[in-house]
Amino acid sequence: MKNKTIYGLFLIIAVLAVSCELPDNIDPKNAQKVSADALFTQAQIGLTDQLGSMNVNRNISRLLAQYQSEVTYTTESRYLFHDRQIPDNFSDRIYRRTLVNLRDAKAILDAKVVAGDVLTKTKANQLALINIWAVYAWHVLVDQFGNIPYTEALKGAENSRPKYDDALTIYQDLIARLNDAISKMDPDYDSFGSADLLYGGDVASWIKFAASLKLRIALRLADVPAANSGTLVTQALATGVFTDQAESAIWIPYGIAPYISPYYQAFVLDARKDFCPTNTIVNLMNTLNDPRRAVWFTQYPVGSGNYLGLPYGKAGSSNYRSFSHFADNILYSPDFPTILLDYVEVEFLLAEAAERNLGGVTNPGNHYRTAIEESMNYWGVSATDANAYLAQASVSYGTAAGDFKQKIGTQKWLALFDRGIEGWAEWRRLDYPILNPPQNMTYADIPVRMPYPFNEDTQNKDNWLQASQAIGGDAASTKLFWDKF
Numbered sequence: 001m002k003n004k005t006i007y008g009l010f011l012i013i014a015v016l017a018v019s020c021e022l023p024d025n026i027d028p029k030n031a032q033k034v035s036a037d038a039l040f041t042q043a044q045i046g047l048t049d050q051l052g053s054m055n056v057n058r059n060i061s062r063l064l065a066q067y068q069s070e071v072t073y074t075t076e077s078r079y080l081f082h083d084r085q086i087p088d089n090f091s092d093r094i095y096r097r098t099l100v101n102l103r104d105a106k107a108i109l110d111a112k113v114v115a116g117d118v119l120t121k122t123k124a125n126q127l128a129l130i131n132i133w134a135v136y137a138w139h140v141l142v143d144q145f146g147n148i149p150y151t152e153a154l155k156g157a158e159n160s161r162p163k164y165d166d167a168l169t170i171y172q173d174l175i176a177r178l179n180d181a182i183s184k185m186d187p188d189y190d191s192f193g194s195a196d197l198l199y200g201g202d203v204a205s206w207i208k209f210a211a212s213l214k215l216r217i218a219l220r221l222a223d224v225p226a227a228n229s230g231t232l233v234t235q236a237l238a239t240g241v242f243t244d245q246a247e248s249a250i251w252i253p254y255g256i257a258p259y260i261s262p263y264y265q266a267f268v269l270d271a272r273k274d275f276c277p278t279n280t281i282v283n284l285m286n287t288l289n290d291p292r293r294a295v296w297f298t299q300y301p302v303g304s305g306n307y308l309g310l311p312y313g314k315a316g317s318s319n320y321r322s323f324s325h326f327a328d329n330i331l332y333s334p335d336f337p338t339i340l341l342d343y344v345e346v347e348f349l350l351a352e353a354a355e356r357n358l359g360g361v362t363n364p365g366n367h368y369r370t371a372i373e374e375s376m377n378y379w380g381v382s383a384t385d386a387n388a389y390l391a392q393a394s395v396s397y398g399t400a401a402g403d404f405k406q407k408i409g410t411q412k413w414l415a416l417f418d419r420g421i422e423g424w425a426e427w428r429r430l431d432y433p434i435l436n437p438p439q440n441m442t443y444a445d446i447p448v449r450m451p452y453p454f455n456e457d458t459q460n461k462d463n464w465l466q467a468s469q470a471i472g473g474d475a476a477s478t479k480l481f482w483d484k485f
Contacts, residue, residue, distance in 0.1 A: 036112075037195035039105035040130060044197050045259075046097030047137050048251040050090070051421060052338035054262040054275070058089035061420025064447060065413070065427060066280040066435050068420075069312045071273060071320045077313040078438045079476060081451050088453040091141060095153065098137045102130050103154050121189035125203050128181035129191050132210045135174045135181075136340065139217065142167050143425050144450040146471045146480050149463075161460045164467035167481050168224065171217065175232065178214050182207060182239055198249060198340075209249045211239035212346050219349045220429065222356055223484040233359025241346050245374055248342035255335035263326065264334040273320040280436050282309030282324060285414070288394055291385040292376065296331065296417060297324040313438020330380075331418075339419055344378065347371035348412040355404040365397035368408060375415040405430045428483045447476035448483060 053059040056076045062068040063077050070077045081087055106127060114123050141148050150170050152162035187204035199205040218232035242248055253259045257269070266272045277297050285293050286307060293307050300308040300323055310323045330336065351367035353359055361367075369390060376386035393399040400407045409432030416423040427435065428448050437443050452474050456464040468474035471481075 034104075036105040036108040036126065037192055039101045039108070040126070040133070040192055041195045041197060043098045043101035043105065043130075043133060043137075044251075046101065047094065047133070047140075048338050048340070050093040050097070051140070051340070052251070052262050054266045056086070057084045058086065058093055059420070060086055061424055062275075062418065063420070065416075065420045065423030066278050066312050067417055067423060068275045069278045069310045069314070071276055071310065072317045073274065074314060074316065078315070078441070079313075079445065079447055081476070082454060085454055087145070087450050088455055090144065090450065091148075091453050094137050094141055099134060099154055102134045102137075106130050118189060121186050122191065124184045125186060125189055125191035125206075128185045129196065129203075129206055131177050131181040132206060132213070135177050135210075136213060138170065138174055139213070140421060142170055143220075143421070143480065145452060146449060146478070147467045149460075161463060163463050164470070166470070168227070171221065171227075175214065175217060178210050178217075179235075182210050185210075198251060205247060208240055208242055208247050209341065211236045212241040212249075212341050214239070215241050215346060215349050215353075216341065218358070219352055220425070220482050222352070222358070223429075224482055229356075230358040233353050233361065237359055237361075242341075242343040245343040245378055248344075249340040250342060251338040251340060252335050253337075255333075257334075260334045261332075261336035261338075263331045263336055267326065267328070268332055268334075276310035276318075276320065276323045276325060277307075278312040278436070279309035280312050280433070281414070281417070282307050284410070284433055289389065289392065290414065291381045291389055292379050292414070292417070294327075295329075295379045295381065296327055298327055300324040311439070312436045313441065315439045342378075344371050344375045344415050345412075345422070347374060348408055348415065352404065352408050355408070364404065364408075368397045368411065371415060372411055402432070406432045409433065428480070431485065444477065448479050449476055451476055 050059060054062065056063075056070075060076045063070065075083060076086070109123055109127055109130075112123065114120055138148075138150065146167045147164040148167070148170070149162035150165040150173075152159050155162065185203050185207050187202075187207065189203065191201045191203050191206070193201040195201070199209070214232060215236040218227075218229045218236060221227035221232070222229045253261055255261075257265075260269075266274070282293070282297065284290075297307050299306060307324045308322075310318055326332075347367045348371045350361050351364040351371065353361040354364035354367060372390060372395075373383075373386050376389070377383075389395055394401070395411070397407060400410075402410075409426065409430030412426055412430070413423055413433055416426065427433070435443075435446055437445055452464060452468070464474070472478045
């Protein structure tokens, strides 16, 4: 698996020193001032920590996408959102730990007076990076809930009961914010330097990240006629999307507690035996002779060459030892990465754009093949094994079953393994692969949306009621605006 160097997280605590002679009512143990750099770093950590988390109190996306199923306590696999208040915790972590920090970092920079070309350009780059990171966070929230508090959010006591904005309108504003950020970035100047733990302050990389995110949003809106996805694809390509996996937005934790991967935390430090790979993914990979099985899962029985997934959403507990587990050679590394957006995803998006005749993109089969090859390469699969996989009639673009949504949707879902939020989003949009309803449930019971935070019906009731009515009901079965079929 390819890696990139991430700057040490010990830099994140950089704050301004306070005087030894403190006035009354000043806490000497907590910083009274903080830099925009430190806030931006904290916003990066807050978002990536939430996106990668395996904590079922705040992120069950790997369960919703059916990459994992629970062994002992199975309520989350069976879509019980309420008991742990999962929607509340999910949204709170992004609003509070990401968007509030970005808001405050922007306020500090806005108030900062700079002179000279270097400082002016650096400040513009910093504000653009804040904007791009905020767009990603808002995009995640919209894709979970639909309409959300946006224009009136983050105001604290000034407005503790914000209205909900229309999801499509938010998306359109996010596109405008990406356009603004791209237009104001200058790769010849610095940004946050080592305080940027994703790209080390490299502005050219952030431009590619922003364009690739715009490409994702364009295809997310492909079935929304008013969105004009073709123009968005053209614009993203003109700016320049990822053309190599080395350019991808891949977050690599420092590897020392508390900055460690979620798998290492759960399966090594906590020694948990709560999760197994699902029969959904294992059976599909068995059928396709997918060589990534050996990278992701253990054999069952050991040494048999076979893989056995846990039936998804099985009522009651199961025996952890009776199924394949997640392989520990890569996944259990303390610095196992969280992928935000990568070249593999971009190539799948281009394959779909070609099928939809968007942005002048052609040759869907070539982009499809490149996406699979790059996924195999990322996970350490040999070119020989990757070529053998692609040569199968069940995988080759010209002969695989179904229309482009089935071909691309199936292979993209596999390549998005461990990226529960994106895997669930793309399953909802493309409708493939076919998932497994939990025991004694139906396909219609599989959620296509996360319910609103449960405290909203008491803390922001009127706005919650209006938003619920606007989207067609605050239910897990209510489709989002881009989920048309």
